[in-house]
Every structure is written in structure tokens, then in C-alpha cells.
Amino acid sequence: MIVKMKFINISGPRDDIDRVTDLYLSRYEIQLESALSELKTVDNLRPFIELNPYRDVLAQATQFVGYLPNVDDVTPDDSLGLDDMFEVVRKACEDYEGLQAKKEKKKAKIEELRAKQQLLSPFRPLDCDLHKVLGYRYITYRFGRIALESYHKMNKYLMDDLSAIFVEGERDESFVYGAYFVSPGEAQKVDAVFRSLHFERIELKDEFEGTPAFAYQSLERDIARINLEIQDLDKEAGEMLSDRAPQLIAAKNRLEELSKNFDIRKMAARMKDSQDDSYILCGWMAEDDVEKFLEEIKDDDKVFVVVEDDHDAYFGEPPTKLENPKLFKPFEMYIQMYGLPAHNEMDPTIFVAITYSFIFGVMFGDVGQGLLLLIGGALIYHFKKAPLAGIIATAGVFSTIFGFMFGSVFGFEDIIEPLWIRPIDHMTTLPFLGKLNTVFIVAVAFGMFLIIVAMILHIINAARSKDIESTWFDPNGVAGLIFYIAIVVTIVLFMTGNPLPGGIVMGIMFGVPLLLIFLREPLTRMIEKRADKMETGPGMYAVQGFFEMFETLLSYFSNTISFIRIGAFAVSHAAIMEVVLQLAGAESGNPNWFGVIFGNLFVCGFEGLIVGIQVLRLEYYEMFSRFYKGSGRAFDPYTKKKTK
Known part of the structure; x- marks a missing residue:
């Protein structure tokens, strides 16, 4: 059924808009329309130009709540006032940012240690005390790397003539890392030779103890220690937020409402003159809600509401809101797929629910498989609220009914007698046409x-x-x-x-x-x-x-x-189940029960899907095309009803 809509204008003093939104409109569903666009005949209208004071604090509260585990299990502390909520978020932000600053410093320290590790890594094979080497006064040393090709040339042609020792470290595909040692008197000559071989020097600071490998492991231990300190900071931040979880969640929920209520100004208009500064809101509301709203504000002298009866002439088509009994509610999905009805059309939901389920039952009549669809669909709909599951459950009821009519239980037709006929066998003789399947x-x-x-x-x-x-x-x-x-x-x-x-x-x-x-x-x-x-x-x-x-x-x-396809699928279903039972050896009296179960599940899923699509095709092309346009627009309320 289509809920009847009314177009209303709400006005009052400009500074009262937040109170009205929070006190009244937040308890009703209203689809707001732009007042500037709709009320073109009203003079002196202007937009609201105000910054939302809740947006930044809400973003911080949402961020902190997002860090909390098991939010649904926390009971919000609704005793907080607005100032308390701001203070809770501000203090949490201050403490959290303090912990994050410490964390960033430690991360920067790790990056520094990683850079030192990267510098030391190629020299780990060198068996020397770095502190002593970097303190040599009578031996000149150079750490660095040399291209692999140049290194081979040096070893073959020059090393015997140089008064130097080259100690190799690690090597990769392109370079050999290491250090050469020479007496100060020969250093200038040897440096010139190595420069000609494109030796690249790597400067090491005198800040390491022991061998390069030992220094590397010391840095790794320092990094692991700092990582543990970062984990402790994360744990401290988590405990800090968890201790304040009820307050933060309450602040986030309330600030969400206030922020959304404040943003209602985007749809409102100001009407300002020398004596008055007021707001105007307009939109669609369900007729029942309008009556309740008017009753609620009758003693509030700051709120003025006008209900427009001649909305067709001025405000276009009302939006469509469907409201059907729970049994038929899932079938609204098919209506929405085709298009919502306009306000002056009939809602075909109940018609679709009855005809779809009935036709599906005829085309897929089987007591056992119908019960499977009923139970499976009902369970999924109960836990997941999936509309398609509700449709399957309802269709399963009619499949079960027509299973009794056709005398079929999981494809077996010798368990119960049909209440009507067996589709595959029953024939009727007609004039001119002869014998046809009933x-x-x-x-x-x-x-x-x-x-x-x-x-x-x-x-x-x-x-x-x-x-x-x-x-x-x-x-x-x-x-x-x-x-x-x-x-x-x-x-x-x-x-x-x-x-x-x-x-x-x-x-x-x-x-x-x-x-x-x-x-x-x-x-x-x-x-x-x-x-x-x-x-x-x-x-x-x-x-x-x-x-x-x-x-x-x-x-x-x-x-x-x-529509002959209805009978065709009823017959084909019986024929397919005959094949399944034959393959499972049911005719011999000793059936393969695994084959029977698997065959039934396959038919239930695969043929059930095909039948469901075929029934939907009949609904859309053979029936909807005759009476239904589906040109309506969905009711999209700006505010949602609070559940208290």
C-alpha cells in the first residue's frame, strides 16, 4: 500500500531551527525539498550560510569510536551534556595526540637505526673492531664499494704492485663492498689508483662497538626494543579509549544527530526583513505523521506549520513510500526493481506476492523440495533479513501445497496420492485440438x-x-x-x-x-x-x-x-525428477540415497532459480506491462525516526 503524503511548510524564528529539528523533526520521517526552489513565489528568501560547529568534533569522535573493539557491546553514557561531550572528545584528542607524538618520535628513531643498519650491512663479513679501526693513527683506511668488473681488474693487474690490503665484505650483482688499508705515506698513490677504478667511499662514523656484524645485531636489538615501546604506547592508547568508550560512543551518536540536524539548513531558507529573521523548511511527510506533528506543536508558539492541500498544482508529484504487511514486505523488492508506483497508482505488491507465489508453486510442485525452500528461506530471512529469502520462503509454501496436489515428495510419486492430478500423465480431449496435457x-x-x-x-x-x-x-x-x-x-x-x-x-x-x-x-x-x-x-x-x-x-x-510455460515447467519438473530417480536406481527398489539427495538438491537449486526467473518474467511482461508504469520516486527522508 502507498502511504498518503502531505506537503508542509514549517517556519519560525531563525535561531530556533536547531531546537525544532532536534525536538520534533528528528522523531518523524520527512523528505525535505529545497525551500529556495519550491517557494519561488515568496519574497526575500536567502540561503543559510553557516559553518557546522559539530563537524570537526564529530570527525574526531568517529575516529576514536572506530578504534574501539566490540562497539555494539558498549552501553553509551547518555547522561552527558553537550559541553561534557565536547570536553570528552577534546581530552581524548589531547591524550591520543600526545601518545601519537611519542610514537612518531620512536618511529623516527627506528628509521634512523635502519639507515645505520643499511650502512653497516655490506661490511658485516669484516672481522675487525670498528671503534679501533676508525681510531687508527698510523694506518689509513677507506670503506666503500667498487664495481665488480673493476674489482677483477684490480686483483689481476694492480694488487701485487700496490702497498695496500683490500678486505672484502659482501658483494651483489654489481658491486663488491669492503675496505682497503695502506700506510699514510702510500695513501695518496693508492687513493689515486682506487679513484681511477671508480671506488666509491662510504663514510662510517665512530659510533659502533665491536665488529660490523656485532654492531648490526646491536642495532637490531635496539629496533626490537623500540618496537615493543611502540606496542606499549598503542596498548596505552587503546586502554585510554576503552576506559572512555561509553562517553565517546554517546558523544559520537549525539554529535551525529546534531550535525545532521544542523545541516538541515542546506534545505532551508531564511526570510529576513527589518522586523523579522526566520527560517522556512518544506517537504513531504506521511499524512498520519502530519496529524501527530500538528498535535505535538499546537502549544508551541515558535513553530508555524502550513499543510498544502493543492500540492499537485505547485509542488509536483509526491514521493512514494510503501507500507505493506510483513508477509508481503519482501515482494517490495520486485516492485522497486521495476519502478516504484506513482502516488496515484495502485501498489501492486500484494498482487505480485499472491500471483508470484501461486505460479511458482504450480511450476515447482513438490512437498519435500517446497519444505526445503520454506525452511531455508525462512531461516535466512530471520537472521539476514534478505528480501529474496522471504520470497523463497513464501514460494516454498505454495510449492508444498501443489506438491500435495500433484502427489510428489522429493520426486517420489508413490508415497502419497495426488489431491488433483499428476501433471506428466493427465490428458484432456478438446474439440479441434484433440488430446492435450491438462x-x-x-x-x-x-x-x-x-x-x-x-x-x-x-x-x-x-x-x-x-x-x-x-x-x-x-x-x-x-x-x-x-x-x-x-x-x-x-x-x-x-x-x-x-x-x-x-x-x-x-x-x-x-x-x-x-x-x-x-x-x-x-x-x-x-x-x-x-x-x-x-x-x-x-x-x-x-x-x-x-x-x-x-x-x-x-x-x-x-x-x-x-502462460503455457506454467504447465510446461510443471510437467518438466516431474520429468526431471523421474530422470534423477532413475539415475539413482530408485526403480529397482534399492536406490542410491546419495544420488537421490544430491539430485534433489541440484534440482531444488538450479530449477528453482530458472522457475523463479520465469515467473518474474510473466509478472513483468505479461501483467505489469498492461497496468503498471512504475514512474514514482522513492521517499527519501532527510531525518529518520528515533527508536527509543
Whole structure:
């Protein structure tokens, strides 16, 4: 069902907007419209230009709450006032930033130690005391790296002639790291040779004890110690926030409300003159909520509300809010997929729920598999609230019912007797057509009934919209309904062996409705007394009308025959389960129960999916296309009802 909406204007002193929003509007759902856009006829309107004072504090509170574990298990401390909330967030921010500053210093120290490690790493194979080496007075040393190719040349051609010793450290694909030692007297000559070999010096400071490997491990221990100190700071920060969790969560929740309430100014307008400075809010609210709201503010002399009754002329189409019983609520998903109904359309949710579940049950009639769908869908819907699961559970009820009608339990047809027929076996003889499967005949008849119901719904919707052409002369209007009922009556009389009406009667039954459909445009213009001329001439209109009439007749036929798929799937389901049981050896009396279980699960999932899609296709193409436009816009409340 569609909730009836009212368009309201709310106004009052400018500085009272926060109180009104927090005290009243936060307890109701209202879809706000831009007051500047909607109230174009009001003079002296201007926008609100104010910065949200809660936004920054809310961002900090949200950040801290995001760090908390098991937030849902914490009971917020709702005793705090607004100033207390600001102070809680400010103090938490101060303490947290203090701990973060210490943490950053320690991280910087780690980066410094990592840089020293990186410097020492290539020299770890050197077996020397770095402090002593860096303190040599009578031996000159140089740490660095040399290209691998140059190193080979040095070893082959120069090392024997140099009064120096090169001690190798680590090497990689491109360089050899190490140090050479030489007497001070030979240092200038040896340095020149190494420079010619592109030796790159690496300066080491005298701050290490022991060998390079020992110094490297000492740095690693220092890094591990500082990491533990960082973990302690993180733990301290976590404990600090956990101790204040009730206050922080309460502050975050309340600041969220206040921030959103303050941002309501984006939709509001100011009306300022020499004597008054006030706000104006406007939007859509459910009719029941409007009555409660008016009752609540009747003694508040700072709030003024005007309910607009003639909203169609000034404010466009109301938004659509669906409100259906819990049993049918999941089927709103299919309505939303197609398009929400406009405010003057019928809500087809209940129609879809009943027809979808019924058709699914006929196409997938099996007691055992229906119960599986019912139980599985109900459990998922209970815990996950997934609308599709609710639809599956409801469809499972009808599958179970038609399982009893067809006498099928997990594909076995010898456990219970059918209350009606077995789809795969039962045949009916018809005049002219001969023997046909009974479920095919019933499916087509049922399809005719649904098409008639869809046409009636179209007439109701068109009448609500005061659309004369759609009501009376549309192929789905009164003329189309009379023509289709005449066809149905004629077919039923012929198939049952009863005499048909006389030729004149049949001519009137078929001819007059088709003529009205053919002349729908000029007839509508005449009834509405419109003076505008048709866009096309009489000749082109006749040609266009002929082809449209042919298409209309073809659609009547194709839409009706399309319902034969209901019977086809009922028969195919029984046939597929026969194959499954044959493969599992059920006919021999000693079935492979694993095969029976797996086959049932496969059919339940795979064929159930196909049937679900086919039923949805029938809903959309054979029924919705006849009576439903789905041109509505969703009700999107700016404020949400508080749950207290």
C-alpha cells in the first residue's frame, strides 16, 4: 500500500531551527525539498550560510569510536551534556595526540637505526673492531664499494704492485663492498689508483662497538626494543579509549544527530526583513505523521506549520513510500526493481506476492523440495533479513501445497496420492485440438484470468489519473477488456461444446471494441473538447492504426499463450525428477540415497532459480506491462525516526 503524503511548510524564528529539528523533526520521517526552489513565489528568501560547529568534533569522535573493539557491546553514557561531550572528545584528542607524538618520535628513531643498519650491512663479513679501526693513527683506511668488473681488474693487474690490503665484505650483482688499508705515506698513490677504478667511499662514523656484524645485531636489538615501546604506547592508547568508550560512543551518536540536524539548513531558507529573521523548511511527510506533528506543536508558539492541500498544482508529484504487511514486505523488492508506483497508482505488491507465489508453486510442485525452500528461506530471512529469502520462503509454501496436489515428495510419486492430478500423465480431449496435457489447458485459462485482472487494474489506475483515453479506449482499457472477455467467452463456449452467439452479436462483441480502440485519439479529443489537430492526416492515421491494431491482436494472443510455460515447467519438473530417480536406481527398489539427495538438491537449486526467473518474467511482461508504469520516486527522508 502507498502511504498518503502531505506537503508542509514549517517556519519560525531563525535561531530556533536547531531546537525544532532536534525536538520534533528528528522523531518523524520527512523528505525535505529545497525551500529556495519550491517557494519561488515568496519574497526575500536567502540561503543559510553557516559553518557546522559539530563537524570537526564529530570527525574526531568517529575516529576514536572506530578504534574501539566490540562497539555494539558498549552501553553509551547518555547522561552527558553537550559541553561534557565536547570536553570528552577534546581530552581524548589531547591524550591520543600526545601518545601519537611519542610514537612518531620512536618511529623516527627506528628509521634512523635502519639507515645505520643499511650502512653497516655490506661490511658485516669484516672481522675487525670498528671503534679501533676508525681510531687508527698510523694506518689509513677507506670503506666503500667498487664495481665488480673493476674489482677483477684490480686483483689481476694492480694488487701485487700496490702497498695496500683490500678486505672484502659482501658483494651483489654489481658491486663488491669492503675496505682497503695502506700506510699514510702510500695513501695518496693508492687513493689515486682506487679513484681511477671508480671506488666509491662510504663514510662510517665512530659510533659502533665491536665488529660490523656485532654492531648490526646491536642495532637490531635496539629496533626490537623500540618496537615493543611502540606496542606499549598503542596498548596505552587503546586502554585510554576503552576506559572512555561509553562517553565517546554517546558523544559520537549525539554529535551525529546534531550535525545532521544542523545541516538541515542546506534545505532551508531564511526570510529576513527589518522586523523579522526566520527560517522556512518544506517537504513531504506521511499524512498520519502530519496529524501527530500538528498535535505535538499546537502549544508551541515558535513553530508555524502550513499543510498544502493543492500540492499537485505547485509542488509536483509526491514521493512514494510503501507500507505493506510483513508477509508481503519482501515482494517490495520486485516492485522497486521495476519502478516504484506513482502516488496515484495502485501498489501492486500484494498482487505480485499472491500471483508470484501461486505460479511458482504450480511450476515447482513438490512437498519435500517446497519444505526445503520454506525452511531455508525462512531461516535466512530471520537472521539476514534478505528480501529474496522471504520470497523463497513464501514460494516454498505454495510449492508444498501443489506438491500435495500433484502427489510428489522429493520426486517420489508413490508415497502419497495426488489431491488433483499428476501433471506428466493427465490428458484432456478438446474439440479441434484433440488430446492435450491438462495442466497446459489450465495454465492458459489461468493466464486469461490474470490478463483480465491486469486490465481491470489498468482501468482503475487510469481512472485515478483521470486519463479518458487509457480508461476507455486503450487496448488494456474498457474497450480492450470487453474485446478480450468476448474472446475468452467464445473460446470457452466452443471448447465446452455449447452453441456460439449469433453472427450479429459476435460482430458487435468483437467489432465495436476494436473500432473504439482504432479511433481512440479522435474520440478522446472529442470528449475532452480539445481544439488541437492530430499530428498526422486521416490516411496516415488509418495506416498507423491498422498496424497498431495488428500488434494489439498479436499481443493478446502471444501474452495468453505465454502462460503455457506454467504447465510446461510443471510437467518438466516431474520429468526431471523421474530422470534423477532413475539415475539413482530408485526403480529397482534399492536406490542410491546419495544420488537421490544430491539430485534433489541440484534440482531444488538450479530449477528453482530458472522457475523463479520465469515467473518474474510473466509478472513483468505479461501483467505489469498492461497496468503498471512504475514512474514514482522513492521517499527519501532527510531525518529518520528515533527508536527509543
